[in-house]
Amino acid sequence: MLLVSCYELGHQPLGLAWPRAFLERAGFAPDTLDLAVQPLDEAKVRRARLAAIAVPMHTALRLGVHAAARIRQINPACRIVFHGLYAELNAEHLLGRCADLVVGGEVEGPLVAVVEQLDRGDEPAPHQRPHLERLSFPVPRRGGLPALTRYASLLRDGRRVPAGYVEASRGCLHTCLHCPIPPVYGGRFFAVPRDVVLEDVRRLVVAGAGHITFGDPDFLNGPGHAVRLVRAMHAEFPALSYDFTAKIEHIVRHRRLFSEFAATGCVFVVSAVESLSDVVLANLEKGHTRADVKSALGVLRQAGIALRPSFVPFTPWATSDDYLELLEWIGLEGLIDHVDPIQLAIRLLIPPGSLLVSRSAIRPFLGPLDVGAFTFRWTHPDPRMDALQRDVSTLVEQAARSGEDPAVTFGRIRALANARTGRVVAPTSFRAPPPDRPIAARLTEPWFC
């Protein structure tokens, strides 16, 4: 059996380490391949009777479809199973084209069941409802995966620190309409036992990690679990820093926890701000307002923890004024170095099964499903916004390729947005930061969805 990962935000893939641990516990010995950092090993593909491709995100899905085509070419008899969030959302289209099987939800349980059935000579069902039972988690098996130094690191105070990526929970309690998790998890989340996460952290530290990213969709779905975990981690590894992702609403609600997060090594928190427009936020049913964003920023600043906001600036309800105002706000709040430029190019993605499609507010803008791109098309009522999104995307891509200082890229996006929307913006106190400034802590891989 061959476990394949294509892209996992630049970190050592849990899409390989988790299934491998479950399969080994069941008595199997799968091979692994991370195509983000390794070439496609034809010998491994030829040996495989089953290839399991992890697609936790949209980019991974698109790469996974190409990988499946190569695998079919090299070994036509090999069964191909797609697993993960985007496999479940796109099951119908994958099964007709490049997958023999699709498993979703808490995937390791059904994946083991599929392998056992094939091993017995039975025929597994191509697709079942997402598996939402609590699993008995082994520690992820990372031995044999490419070294941590091949993956994203923390950049802090001019130093590059190898970063490990763990999960303390999966799924989410919330149902933001644009998120791919609710259609699969239906508002449920599953905590990974503390001793399993701590053992994973121990092994990552032995492998060289000086920083840990908690990759949970929202670390504060279980705030007690989160606090006990970082307390124990800090007691054992006082020099280890960490980051996590939490929604704005959680930062505000659990404000009293943040001094402890800072004291235990938290350097930044990623939060999906998405927009500063209350109209957009209401249409996404995001659960926070612009005023909450201000409060959350205050909570983090008081604790001495940086906010790394993520955005979806291009939605059908976001106006050109909203976009310009967002750029203005980032500059005025001193957040330019906290925002990866790609965040300013993100266009709302509407995959099949998205909860957004069930709301009438999206209907005037919604086009057909683009099966090849695994997303519904949509059109902005102001054509300048669609054009601006394309131009910002091209600008950011070129800037990333040439290694441009993100603050310089930010300035160019701002100039482009002003030019394209034909608006003269009142002068503000915004100034581009000097090139020799101290840069806020961040990971070397920008966030892509």
Ligand code: SF4
């Ligand atoms: S809180 Fe985050 S992970 Fe949860 S549904 Fe909303 S966007 Fe998705």
